Amino acid sequence: MTRANPSANVRVRAVSWDAGREPLSNLRRGVFVEEQKVPEELEWDGEDANCLHFLAEAGDEPVGTARLTPDGQVGRMAVLPGWRGQGIGRALMGAILEAARERGHAALYLNAQVHAEAFYAAFGFVAEGGVFDDAGIPHRRMTRTLD
Ligand code: COA
Numbered sequence: 001m002t003r004a005n006p007s008a009n010v011r012v013r014a015v016s017w018d019a020g021r022e023p024l025s026n027l028r029r030g031v032f033v034e035e036q037k038v039p040e041e042l043e044w045d046g047e048d049a050n051c052l053h054f055l056a057e058a059g060d061e062p063v064g065t066a067r068l069t070p071d072g073q074v075g076r077m078a079v080l081p082g083w084r085g086q087g088i089g090r091a092l093m094g095a096i097l098e099a100a101r102e103r104g105h106a107a108l109y110l111n112a113q114v115h116a117e118a119f120y121a122a123f124g125f126v127a128e129g130g131v132f133d134d135a136g137i138p139h140r141r142m143t144r145t146l147d
Pocket of ligand 1: 031076077078079080083084085086087088089090091111112113115116117118119122
């Protein structure tokens, strides 16, 4: 694996599915389908055209993504393996929270893979209910309100 450069200038921008489809789908195929073995038919759930997407780029290189559904669900949060632990997930979440406030959402929710619960908790999401299976991966629902 190529080791990412921690000092690289990473920027996050909001994009439509039409505008960002190629880098967004490449990132998700790599992380969810290939790395995490999520079945293709679950990954491509038909919701993407309705969502606002977020693309993190280091220079011209796509390195991370996430999406926000019209009803306030955060999802498909993925950072390339060599770029994890360098604040890119944090930058994506910051962009999501800003966009969600602009869109007038009073609250957000997500289905966290249990290994990522602490990541989301760091951004004010609180777990509710028990653990459930989705695509063979244990998940837990989490919510947070927006000011
Ligand atoms: N568990 C607990 N804390 C975590 C974490 C994890 N898996 N990943 C990151 N954090 C913490 C970091 O320590 C950091 O806290 P700090 O600023 O106090 O040090 C904070 O969360 C932000 O970390 P950051 O470097 O911005 O996260 P990242 O760029 O590595 O992205 C994921 C985090 C979860 C998006 C990334 O690990 C990933 O893509 N994983 C594979 C796909 C996945 O599982 N997505 C989640 C689907 S629900």
